[in-house]
Amino acid sequence: MSEEKRYITLSEAKEMLEKVNEERELSYEQHLALQHAQKFGKLSPEKAREMAEELKKIDVVNEYYATKIADILPTHPDDVRAIFATDKIVLQLSQMEQILEIVRKYL
Numbered sequence: 001m002s003e004e005k006r007y008i009t010l011s012e013a014k015e016m017l018e019k020v021n022e023e024r025e026l027s028y029e030q031h032l033a034l035q036h037a038q039k040f041g042k043l044s045p046e047k048a049r050e051m052a053e054e055l056k057k058i059d060v061v062n063e064y065y066a067t068k069i070a071d072i073l074p075t076h077p078d079d080v081r082a083i084f085a086t087d088k089i090v091l092q093l094s095q096m097e098q099i100l101e102i103v104r105k106y107l
Contacts, residue, residue, distance in 0.1 A: 006063075007064050007066075007067040009048035009049065009052060009067050009070045009071055010036070010040055011037070011041040011042075011044060012048060013033065013041070015045045041071070042073060043073075043106060048070045049070075050106075051070045051103070052069070052070045055069055055099065058099065060091060073103055074099070075104075076100075077096050080099050
């Protein structure tokens with residue numbers, strides 16, 4: 001049986017952890033994850049997912065990259081390049097501009 005991977009944004013993780021925290025005490029690791037998500041999850045879960053869906057319409061952006069972009073909210077081309085650098089993906093200037101334009105809409 002294979003498990004399907006689904007990437008979620010920090011904002012979505014924050015929402016999930018806050019709900020669990022209302023029902024029971026979080027583990028130490030979950031508490032740290034919640035603190036991190038509260039500090040760095042800048043968009044609402046709905047806006048973050050909406051942005052990720054819009055980003056996935058760009059050829060080079062899959063669900064993983066869309067989620068990372070929604071978490072990091074890059075505002076400069078170098079920030080966008082850094083997100084894709086680990087997989088040695090070279091973006092075209094037009095793709096980078098599309099990404100930054102979408103991010104600007106949600107800031």
